[in-house]
Amino acid sequence: xxxxxxxxxxxxxxxxxxxxxxxxxxxxxxxxxxxxxxxxxxxxxxxxxxxxxxxxxxxxxxxxxxxxxxxxxxxxxxxxxxxxxxxxxxxxxxxxxxxxxxxxxxxxxxxxxxxxxxxxxxxxxxxxxxxxxxxxxxxxxxxxxxxxxxxxxxxxxxxxxxxxxxxxxxxxxxxxxxxxxxxxxxxxxxxxxxxxxxxxxxxxxxxxxxxxxxxxxxxxxxxxxxxxxxxxxxxxxxxxxxxxxxxxxxxxxxxxxxxxxxxxxxxxxxxxxxxxxxxxxxxxxxxxxxxxxxxxxxxxxxxxxxxxxxxxxxxxxxxxxxxxxxxxxxxxxxxxxx
Ligand code: AQP
Numbered sequence: 067x068x069x070x071x072x073x074x075x076x077x078x079x080x081x082x083x084x085x086x087x088x089x090x091x092x093x094x095x096x097x098x099x100x101x102x103x104x105x106x107x108x109x110x111x112x113x114x115x116x117x118x119x120x121x122x123x124x125x126x127x128x129x130x131x132x133x134x135x136x137x138x139x140x141x142x143x144x145x146x147x148x149x150x151x152x153x154x155x156x157x158x159x160x161x162x163x164x165x166x167x168x169x170x171x172x173x174x175x176x177x178x179x180x181x182x183x184x185x186x187x188x189x190x191x192x193x194x195x196x197x198x199x200x201x202x203x204x205x206x207x208x209x210x211x212x213x214x215x216x217x218x219x220x221x222x223x224x225x226x227x228x229x230x231x232x233x234x235x236x237x238x239x240x241x242x243x244x245x246x247x248x249x250x251x252x253x254x255x256x257x258x259x260x261x262x263x264x265x266x267x268x269x270x271x272x273x274x275x276x277x278x279x280x281x282x283x284x285x286x287x288x289x290x291x292x293x294x295x296x297x298x299x300x301x302x303x304x305x306x307x308x309x310x311x312x313x314x315x316x317x318x319x320x321x322x323x324x325x326x327x328x329x330x331x332x333x334x335x336x337x338x339x340x341x342x343x344x345x346x347x348x349x350x351x352x353x354x355x356x357x358x359x360x361x362x363x364x365x366x367x368x369x370x371x372x373x374x375x376x377x378x379x380x381x382x383x384x385x386x387x388x389x390x391x392x393x394x395x396x397x398x399x400x401x402x403x404x
Contacts, residue, residue, distance in 0.1 A: 086115045086258070087221035089122035089162065089212070092139040093130055096146040097281035098354070099265035099274030102324055103227030107260050109151035111225055117157035118219050118386060119147065121379075124162050124169065124211060128204035129277075144375045146285055149365035160382030162215065167390040171214035172207070174397060178243040179210050188232050213237035217252040218393050219386065224255050228263035229273055248400040262324060270299030270317045285365045288355045295351035300343040311336030311343070318346045325353035 088108055090100065111117050121143050123136060130136050140161055152159055162168055184190060184206050193205050204211075212233055216224055224234060234257040241252045264273055267280025274281050282294045301316040303309075313319035313333035322329040332349070335341035368375055398404075 084115045084223065085118060085219050085221040086111045086223040086225060087118045087120070087216045087219050087255075088225045089120040089125065089215050090143060090147070091126045092121050092123055092136065092143040093126050094139060094276040095142065095283045096150065096285060097274055097276065098284055098321070099227065099267070099281070101150060101284050102262035102265050103260060104225055105147065105150050107225035107258055108147070108157070111223065111258070112153065112157035115223065118221065119152060119157055119159045120162050120215060121147075121160070122162045122212075122215065125204075125208060128202060128208060141372055141375050142369070144379055145365050145368040148368055148375070148378065149285060149361045151361075154378045154381065158382045158385045159378060160386060161379050164379070164383035165218075165386060165390050167394050168211065168214050168218060171218050171394065171397065172211040174401060175214050175217075175240050175244060176207060176210045178247055179240050181206075183236060183239060184209060187236060189229075209233045209236045210240065213240045216255045217241060218390050220253055220389075220393065222253040222255055223258050225258045225260075227265075228259060231257055248397075251396065251400060266317045266320070268294055268298045268317075270302070282354065284354070284358045285362050287362075288359075291355050291358075292351045295347050295354065298347060300346070304343065307342045308339050310339050311341075313337065316343070316346075318343065318350050321350055322346070322353075325350065325357055 088104065090104070096105065108117065108119055121140055123140050126136060126139070130139070144159065144161075147159060148154070187209055189208070190206055194201055213236070216237055224230075224237075226234065234255060238254045241254050245251055266272070267274035267278060268282065269278070269280045272278050272280060283290060286294075295318075298318050300318050301312050303315065304311050311319070313336050316336070319329070319333055319336060322332050326332075332341070332346065336346065
């Protein structure tokens with residue numbers, strides 16, 4: 067899995083430690099799209115940069131209104147990230163609401179952000195269409211809080227999936243708008259993608275997504291993973307078992323690329339109809355189960371000791387506190403707040 071680090075990352079002033087930042091919503095369990103599209107880069111970048119990762123519970127409030135569920139999901143997402151490879155010795159992991167400075171900065175950035183920029187973001191437009199009676203103010207201003215999350219640590223690299231590209235572009239525009247008005251303050255954050263920037267869901271059409279319900283839950287019990295993989299839509303043009311398959315049009319075949327070096331051979335078996343879609347799904351399910359088995363073990367172990375998770379999150383919030391305070395002091399001064 068490669069991290070595509072943009073050239074502009076090299077343009078930071080000398081002596082400034084490169085920071086990466088990314089946030090993930092505690093809106094349910096981690097899925098294959100999260101891992102292949104983003105979390106793998108979180109893990110990789112923790113060895114190369116000052117890496118800061120945040121469970122963005124303020125963001126989740128735009129769609130989750132059950133306090134107990136939010137609390138449970140927050141701890142669950144922390145355990146998932148740690149199980150999938152985040153190491154508190156090599157990165158900082160914390161919960162967004164433990165650093166309320168994020169919301170203060172979001173308000174300040176909102177004053178340099180035209181509403182028209184927010185109204186044109188694809189996610190907001192989608193939500194307005196799909197849930198016209200449930201559009202809260204947080205859904206509109208979500209990208210401003212997202213920009214604040216990143217720039218409060220002056221992070222220049224943001225490992226995310228492709229679905230976040232438009233939000234990142236907006237963060238850069240907000241940064242430019244602030245820097246133009248108040249003087250050079252924030253670096254423009256750049257997205258960093260893996261080689262699976264958009265993982266398609268089990269329906270074979272839409273991005274894998276919890277709200278769509280087309281996910282493969284990587285830390286679930288083996289039988290749950292098998293069931294989810296078995297439900298995957300494959301090449302819709304392959305009707306009979308004897309029809310040649312088209313790996314480029316089959317999501318199961320595409321996912322094989324990430325679970326073994328022999329995918330070209332497997333694709334050849336599909337093209338010549340030596341293997342069928344069911345064979346491919348069985349193989350993929352077993353490979354996913356085997357690949358994530360050690361992470362699942364770590365996840366279960368952590369969930370059995372919630373106090374350890376809470377300690378890691380508390381230490382993370384402490385660690386970022388001086389960085390957030392430093393940026394807020396600079397911003398308040400530049401904006402004329404006394
Ligand atoms: N299908 C995907 N392919 C590639 N990357 C993905 N990401 C999410 N889905 C895919 C990336 O995972 C990170 C965490 O994103 P998030 O907090 O927005 O994720 P999510 O809420 O888990 O995404 P969902 O499932 O799509 O949530 P809902 O349905 O609630 O909106 C991000 O970097 C994201 O790009």
